[in-house]
Amino acid sequence: MKDLLRLLFIAVLSFMIVGLAVAYTRDSDVLGRLTSAVDTAALPQLELSVAEPESAEQESATEIWIPRPRADQWIGLAGFPDSTEIRFALPAGVNFTAGALRLAFDVQLGMQGDGRMTINVDGVRRGEVVLDPGQSRHEVEIALEQNDLLSDVVVVTFEGRGTTSTGQICPADAANSGAAVTLSDDSGLALLTDDPVDTRAVRIATMSDPAWLDLGAETGTQALAIWARQDFARKGMEVRFAANDTVPDIVMAQGTQPALALDAEGHVAIAGEAGIEGVLAARMPAAIRPVPDAWPVTVDKLSAETLLKNFRGSRRWTIPYALADLPGGLMPRRFALELKTSTLAPGNDWVVRVSLNGNLLETGRFNGQGDTISLDVTLPSGIQTLSNTILVELIDTTPNDSICRVGPDAQAQLLPTSRLTPQGVQPTGGWPQMVRALAAEPAIGLGVTTPLTRGEARTAAAMLGRFLPAGSDAVFGTERDTATASIEITTADGLRSALRLAGEFGAGAHTIWLAVPDGDRDPILIAIADPRAAALIERLDDNAAVILIDL
Numbered sequence: 001m002k003d004l005l006r007l008l009f010i011a012v013l014s015f016m017i018v019g020l021a022v023a024y025t026r027d028s029d030v031l032g033r034l035t036s037a038v039d040t041a042a043l044p045q046l047e048l049s050v051a052e053p054e055s056a057e058q059e060s061a062t063e064i065w066i067p068r069p070r071a072d073q074w075i076g077l078a079g080f081p082d083s084t085e086i087r088f089a090l091p092a093g094v095n096f097t098a099g100a101l102r103l104a105f106d107v108q109l110g111m112q113g114d115g116r117m118t119i120n121v122d123g124v125r126r127g128e129v130v131l132d133p134g135q136s137r138h139e140v141e142i143a144l145e146q147n148d149l150l151s152d153v154v155v156v157t158f159e160g161r162g163t164t165s166t167g168q169i170c171p172a173d174a175a176n177s178g179a180a181v182t183l184s185d186d187s188g189l190a191l192l193t194d195d196p197v198d199t200r201a202v203r204i205a206t207m208s209d210p211a212w213l214d215l216g217a218e219t220g221t222q223a224l225a226i227w228a229r230q231d232f233a234r235k236g237m238e239v240r241f242a243a244n245d246t247v248p249d250i251v252m253a254q255g256t257q258p259a260l261a262l263d264a265e266g267h268v269a270i271a272g273e274a275g276i277e278g279v280l281a282a283r284m285p286a287a288i289r290p291v292p293d294a295w296p297v298t299v300d301k302l303s304a305e306t307l308l309k310n311f312r313g314s315r316r317w318t319i320p321y322a323l324a325d326l327p328g329g330l331m332p333r334r335f336a337l338e339l340k341t342s343t344l345a346p347g348n349d350w351v352v353r354v355s356l357n358g359n360l361l362e363t364g365r366f367n368g369q370g371d372t373i374s375l376d377v378t379l380p381s382g383i384q385t386l387s388n389t390i391l392v393e394l395i396d397t398t399p400n401d402s403i404c405r406v407g408p409d410a411q412a413q414l415l416p417t418s419r420l421t422p423q424g425v426q427p428t429g430g431w432p433q434m435v436r437a438l439a440a441e442p443a444i445g446l447g448v449t450t451p452l453t454r455g456e457a458r459t460a461a462a463m464l465g466r467f468l469p470a471g472s473d474a475v476f477g478t479e480r481d482t483a484t485a486s487i488e489i490t491t492a493d494g495l496r497s498a499l500r501l502a503g504e505f506g507a508g509a510h511t512i513w514l515a516v517p518d519g520d521r522d523p524i525l526i527a528i529a530d531p532r533a534a535a536l537i538e539r540l541d542d543n544a545a546v547i548l549i550d551l
Helices: 001-025 030-036 055-060 200-205 219-234 271-281 431-441 453-466 479-481 494-501 507-511 531-539
Strands: 061-069 076-078 080-089 096-109 112-120 123-129 135-142 155-162 178-185 188-193 211-213 240-241 250-252 259-260 267-268 308-312 314-322 334-341 348-354 358-368 372-378 387-396 409-412 419-421 444-448 486-492 512-516 525-526 545-550
Touching: 055 188, 061 200, 076 080, 076 155, 080 308, 080 512, 096 112, 096 123, 096 155, 112 135, 112 259, 123 135, 135 314, 155 178, 155 409, 155 512, 178 453, 188 525, 200 267, 200 271, 211 250, 219 240, 219 271, 219 334, 219 358, 219 444, 219 453, 240 250, 240 453, 259 271, 267 271, 348 372, 358 372, 387 409, 431 453, 431 545, 444 479, 453 545, 486 494, 494 545, 525 531
Parallel strands: 211 240, 250 267, 444 486
Antiparallel strands: 061 188, 076 178, 080 155, 096 135, 096 178, 096 188, 112 123, 112 155, 259 267, 308 409, 314 387, 334 372, 334 409, 334 419, 348 358, 348 387, 486 545, 512 525, 512 545
16 A cells, blocks of 8 residues: 555656646746745845856957067077077056967078977976977967966076987087077067056056157157157167157156146156156066166176076177266276186186177186186277177187087076276267266256157157266256256257358357267267368258257
């Protein structure tokens, strides 16, 4: 009897379950009547997370593209072994949801060669690329982790190892010169953020590169824009004057405006040095070039590489410096070189060569058993210009005993304590004296006499950035009358017209100097009262930008 009742109960229960399932699938009103009869407030409330589709999230995100740094310089690997490092500065004030390195390499390798390149991100190996013989292109994408996006810089290191002879006949040149890996200009870092695009931080981060700066039509605005362009360039950020049909990223604010703000059209409005520093701090906080503020000036403040490097055969370091960027505008007269090296086999020496602007200054031979090399080099004033480059070359003289034997790798580091000092007699004429005189001025009035075109303003900004001392207090508009030194920017045609109206030079003409462009060399500097100045002015094109300096 119990079994019969149990079977009847199971049959009724099965009938009810099947009936409910059929009613639900047929979209009948049974479920509606059932749920309407229940007070939903009495049911337990479940917290369910609603996940949006991944594609929708990516569509709403804003991509910030940071191109490879030092776009105007070659970056890559030359020979085997070799290594190099680049740093991508992350914009400040932006919350990143994801990021990826998109790197492209153009490889040239000897037909009998093979090699491998390792890619490290923040010291962790993140990729390997096999280098094939001949010419090839490799594109690599490396997704960044959240920890990588929390700092203000992403450090990427490339290390190359290999041979140009497939291991059959070792090259006679220990430097293994049959290989070159170039980091392409279209490489960069892609970042995604969900922050609103109309915020100031995102607006600065998403500027074009180079950023577009509004030149303006009024002379007062143009003076500010020319000064800002050269200041941006000297601090490591390239900006260009926007054409008439281009929407500018940056506009110059005048009067008592905030140092950094967004105007009604969404442009980044900057005022003075504080505005420029604000843009740099938001866009590239880890890439701002330090400004030397005291002597001696160490090489780590001059954009020189001071990291440990592996090499075979020889290694070079370049140390750039500009007189206008050095404290007081003084010219360095001595260079104290310090290198840290690995030890060589007994009986082998290191050879060090130091040159300045293509002129060999010093050569020395040092015992390979030591681990440090110190060399004091005199920097002649006669071969220094407004912009200079010191080249240091370290050569491993270990002989290659056999054509089928490659010597061991060596290591060396240009120590950050290597330094420039101004001890010595300073030049008493030309640009060195002019830069020192301007650096001693408490304020310099800067103005534009006649409205300039974009090309004329570009030339003027390039000239101004070569000799205006870093940190100079430039004043504009009505404040120029309070400055004891002034800089006026005009065109050759405007200068000739002014000289014709003046008739004869006044009593103060002996304090006025003229700077005119001279190709890629230093601008020509000549006193306006010099008899040779008249002939120089007449030879200039009408639209040539010229600068008058009154001390």
